[in-house]
Amino acid sequence: MDSEAQHDPRRHVAIIGAGFAGLNLIANLNPKHTRATLIDQRNHHTFQPLLYQVAAAQLDAGDVARHVRGIIAGRSHARFRYGKVTAADFDAHTLTFEDGGTLPYDDLVIAAGAVYSDFGVPGIKDHAFVLKSVSDAVRLRSHLLKQIEQAAHTDASGDSGRMRIVIVGGGPTGVELAGALSELAYHAMPKDYPDLDLHSVDIQLVEMTDALLPSFSAKSQRYAERVLKRRGVTLRMNTAVAAAESDAVILADGERIPTHTLVWAAGVEAHPLAGALDVPTGPGGRINVGSNLQVLDLPHVYAAGDIAASPGPDGRPLPQVAPVAIQQGKYLGKILSRETGNRKPEPPFRYVDKGSMAIVGRNAGVAELSKRFGGFAMRGFIGWLAWLVIHLIYLPGHMNRLSAFIRWSYEYVTWDKHARLIHEPETRG
Numbered sequence: 001m002d003s004e005a006q007h008d009p010r011r012h013v014a015i016i017g018a019g020f021a022g023l024n025l026i027a028n029l030n031p032k033h034t035r036a037t038l039i040d041q042r043n044h045h046t047f048q049p050l051l052y053q054v055a056a057a058q059l060d061a062g063d064v065a066r067h068v069r070g071i072i073a074g075r076s077h078a079r080f081r082y083g084k085v086t087a088a089d090f091d092a093h094t095l096t097f098e099d100g101g102t103l104p105y106d107d108l109v110i111a112a113g114a115v116y117s118d119f120g121v122p123g124i125k126d127h128a129f130v131l132k133s134v135s136d137a138v139r140l141r142s143h144l145l146k147q148i149e150q151a152a153h154t155d156a157s158g159d160s161g162r163m164r165i166v167i168v169g170g171g172p173t174g175v176e177l178a179g180a181l182s183e184l185a186y187h188a189m190p191k192d193y194p195d196l197d198l199h200s201v202d203i204q205l206v207e208m209t210d211a212l213l214p215s216f217s218a219k220s221q222r223y224a225e226r227v228l229k230r231r232g233v234t235l236r237m238n239t240a241v242a243a244a245e246s247d248a249v250i251l252a253d254g255e256r257i258p259t260h261t262l263v264w265a266a267g268v269e270a271h272p273l274a275g276a277l278d279v280p281t282g283p284g285g286r287i288n289v290g291s292n293l294q295v296l297d298l299p300h301v302y303a304a305g306d307i308a309a310s311p312g313p314d315g316r317p318l319p320q321v322a323p324v325a326i327q328q329g330k331y332l333g334k335i336l337s338r339e340t341g342n343r344k345p346e347p348p349f350r351y352v353d354k355g356s357m358a359i360v361g362r363n364a365g366v367a368e369l370s371k372r373f374g375g376f377a378m379r380g381f382i383g384w385l386a387w388l389v390i391h392l393i394y395l396p397g398h399m400n401r402l403s404a405f406i407r408w409s410y411e412y413v414t415w416d417k418h419a420r421l422i423h424e425p426e427t428r429g
């Protein structure tokens with residue numbers, strides 16, 4: 001810590017995680033009373049809702065991520081610390097990093113997000129792709145493109161599984177990815193592979209329950225099902241996965257589906273940091289917090305976003321979605337900015353649910369306002385347009401927004417998918 005920071009009379013807030021919660025928190029702190037250190041193990045913020053578009057070659061990795069120093073530049077109260085937090089001493093008010101460094105704080109906010117949960121299904125960790133980081137998305141894209149390249153010069157007859165993609169989880173990520181991959185395989189690529197029948201690419205979406213998009217109305221769920229089926233995606237509803245192998249996925253009824261590409265989008269749990277710190281946790285490993293987001297029995301320690309189990313109006317934890325993280329970040333920014341010694345009891349955090357949206361593919365989206373906002377639903381082209389506009393607004397950085405807008409416009413007109421790069425570590429020579 002520099003000596004200027006040591007003599008700064010303002011309270012120092014340390015924020016673990018430059019995700020939706022962390023960024024909105026730092027933007028809402030009052031620099032008069034508070035300074036902050038935003039910490040992340042990556043040097044960039046990842047806009048996770050658009051990762052599937054990187055995997056499907058619609059956007060470039062740089063379009064959906066922005067370096068944190070660029071985001072906080074110009075905020076005199078904000079600093080960035082690149083590194084992975086591994087421990088916290090809540091009595092001494094100190095964080096420890098993987099690189100051996102330490103950081104003192106007055107108030108701590110844990111906003112380290114979530115990771116995919118394999119729910120104990122054997123083989124998922126070793127054989128399935130996930131979509132949580134830019135690297136995950138680039139890895140999946142490269143793998144998919146490589147399967148097609150290999151099929152183009154080998155005999156793809158027989159059912160080796162090379163031309164089959166199995167996506168597990170019928171939530172927004174699974175639905176959006178299935179729709180985007182059908183567009184890539186059946187519309188964007190065929191003209192470049194004259195000797196390969198890309199319509200033999202078999203995209204299967206496996207869902208354990210009887211409906212896609214669980215947080216949407218039955219009408220929107222049925223709409224998503226219809227669109228995906230029409231676009232060549234095979235839906236396997238009421239189907240559970242029992243195990244994964246390097247070249248197959250095994251269903252609970254014993255059926256073996258050969259595939260070289262298994263994508264796991266079946267659910268998340270709190271980031272393992274929650275378990276590594278000595279904090280109270282509940283289902284899904286999420287940190288138990290009170291109505292003001294303070295970690296139970298730990299003064300000056302708060303948790304926000306996906307890692308926190310913040311009770312909603314029905315007492316159940318709020319969903320792990322971006323709007324919750326954004327609103328919690330804003331809320332903590334305000335309450336942690338209050339002058340020391342003049343901190344009245346904080347008003348409780350109240351989540352305002354504005355609704356949900358998901359894209360099923362070109363010209364096909366679902367956007368539903370919550371009952372509080374009239375319960376209005378948009379499906380089809382108008383839902384798709386609403387989705388595009390909202391995502392452009394929330395994507396951080398003017399350059400990212402401009403780049404995404406140009407790519408989407410270009411791809412809409414040409415049907416081309418521009419970001420079709422196989423990106424793999426290469427050895428020298």
Ligand SMILES: Cc1cc2nc3c(=O)[nH]c(=O)nc-3n(C[C@H](O)[C@H](O)[C@H](O)COP(=O)(O)OP(=O)(O)OC[C@H]3O[C@@H](n4cnc5c(N)ncnc54)[C@H](O)[C@@H]3O)c2cc1C
Nearest residue numbers: 017019020021040041048049085113305306320321322325
């Ligand atoms: C593929 C995908 C699609 C999604 N689509 C939608 C959608 O359409 N709509 C929606 O509302 N939500 C969506 N979500 C969920 C949404 O992205 C999350 O709810 C949101 O990102 C949570 O924000 P957060 O700030 O809690 O955590 P995150 O945004 O995950 O940020 C956490 C940050 O903490 C950092 N971190 C973790 N551990 C450490 C450590 N030990 N030290 C330092 N840094 C650390 C991470 O690097 C990360 O940058 C999607 C999620 C995924 C994965």
